[in-house]
Amino acid sequence: MPHVVVIGAGQAGAALAARLRALKFQGEITVIGDEPAPPYQRPPLSKAYLLGEMEEERLWLRSADFWAENRITLKLGTPVTAIDPVARTVTVGEEVLAYDELALTTGSVPRRLPAEMGGALGGVHTVRTLADIDAIRAGFVPGRRLVVIGGGYIGLEAAAVARKLGLEVTVIEMAPRILQRVAAPETALYFRKLHAGHGAAIIEGEGVDRILGEGRVAGVRLKDGRVLPADFVIAGVGIVPATALAEAAGIALENGIRTDARGRTSAANVWAAGDCASFPLDGVQIRLESVGNAIDQAELVAANIMGADKDYVPKPWFWSDQYDCKLQIAGLNAGYDRVVARPGEGEAVSIWYYAGDRLLAVDAMNDPRAFMVGKRLIEAGRTADPRLVADAATDLKALLR
Template sequence: MSGIVIVGAGQAGASLAAKLRSLGYEGPLTLIGEEPAPPYQRPPLSKGYLLGEMTLERLYLRAPAFWEEQGVTLKLGAKVGAIDPAAKTLTVDGETLSYDQLALTTGSVPRRLPAAIGGALEGVYTVRTLADVDAMAPEFQPGRRLLVIGGGYIGLEAAAVAAKLGLDVTLVEMALRILQRVAAPETSAFFRETHAGHGVKILESTGLDRLLGEGRVSAARLSDGTEIPVDFVIVGVGIAPATDLAEAAGLALENGIRTDELGRTSDPSIWAAGDCASFPHDGGRIRLESVGNAIDQAECVAANMLGAGKPYQAKPWFWSDQYDVKLQIAGLNTGYDRIVTRKGDGDAVSFWYYQGDQLLALDAMNDSRAYMVGKRLIEGGRSPDPAAIADPATDLKALLKA
């Protein structure tokens, strides 16, 4: 019996394997990962782990013994060469494996700077894997000069860690503002001020012309012609779905590996979940890059691989930790036309995204109560009066009963 093979041992792959066993699947189960480490959490890499506040063992999603106890064959440090959907086989480091069903949880890959503008110089890093962070960790010494390219969450988190460790940090963002693609101007302003308060120099509407150096990066020329000295660089300019295997196998792609509402690809024996998968949502198609989606979608796909026939209903949520600020996001803000601001206790604040009278999403900074209430409202399809949200005298929990 060939059983189930999962390619990709990140959050989605690990969640899928564990869920298959908890749902009673007893057949052969193989989980293949390119990295040598067992499945681990990625979000703490650029935060607690880089700061030295979290050990390697605490990164692991499960104790290593769990996989053996569950009868999951882990193939780590292994590269899948090709998938043959007709034969239902795949090659792994020259070995041929057969499958009854295959799940692709290949995740995403960071976008890198072209070598032509200095992307291949030593001292230029991306933040995606354990190896990435282990390689850059020795660079984080007080007084050294770091250039962060990209003002998304990865770039801002890296800047926060560096500033906390006493580095001289400059961040450049070619868009008009940091977080422009994912957040309202109010959220951008909040984090701009937060970083400025910790000494980070943020240059918006500023791109990179090229990195300079002989073998190793030593300076950067910006789009306005200025040159700044740097000791190392972190590139945080987004990620792309890892679709090479799927494309070579002839699977349909659409901003990732295209799946139906169950998580099945264009091949009936192959499924996909996590960062790499795009799926139907609210009459359109989306791909979500978050831990929450990786877990929820993978667990839904596991059930469907066993015949549940349950459409995946995404409930988007996300978080980011920067300095002493915990940002929690619920919903999708696409199409918003106004922002409602709610002040909480102390430094807590939340920004609520509305399209007309419909509540779409919220960003909550150090306000877990607003986040939890907003998340439940959004998931329940409920939209309270914006004036009530803005009024600090409103009991948010009462809105759940209204």
């Protein structure tokens, strides 16, 4: 009986295994995860779960019964230590499992601050896993002082939760502005004002010299010599694809685990999907770090394992929740040369990215209609006249006709 082994029990791994069964795969399926928890959703970790508004069981992607009823074996809490693509085996603890097809859905890992900067001190946290958030939650007490290093979406979401819980919060961003790598200045300005309005301090264009403390965080010293008192620190300085296993097995890397358009890696019978995998788009190997991509790419790989032979056509979308703002992003803004801001109802606004006259992406802040229209246009390969978009009197739905 054929055996599919999935390394990585996150969103992509769970989606791949479930889709195999939905496609009537009759062989064995084993999903291996290095965390003890069953597959769970990560986005609520830094939002509802950190706020105490969601119990752990509600994070689970599937019930315990689902895995049993679908004959999907979960091996949790024990990481894979080796892959042998020639023998077609993986080593898990003391056990060696043979596979017919192997899927790598190993996800990504957070960048950590160097120990010489104080990154190993107690009270320095990253925001990635259930264990990370459980460690942070105990310290989220009103009046305590949090310094967030990194002004990307992960850092800003953590800052928003901390302010809602009554902590004193300062965000440090080394780049000239927050969200510099991922958003236009107009979107960054919106969120800078949002955080300022909720009492969070944001320092831009300034790096961290080191984290101070004896055994535990006491403060953060900036490059300009200022010292910020801190009870704990969150490092939101980005993530990197988890490629160590693939690299040790001789599987080709390029901006992650390199795959072709169908999810195949350089090793026979080995596939990859999700945050760890790069795939070709317009002649470049790209990775998309999002729930939507993890699910769509993993489900396509499942279909291709079953012989579908289909190329992956991404439909990028992302979201972020901060205070009472829901940001929804459609498309990819890489290569934009101008933006158009469109006011919505109340405090809503959307930022539309163009390369020439071609619509690339939309950032919609509390404007689900702009997100929906922009997403449909982008997925259909259509554009929207920037002058019409900028005119608040334009009916957005008319742009779809």
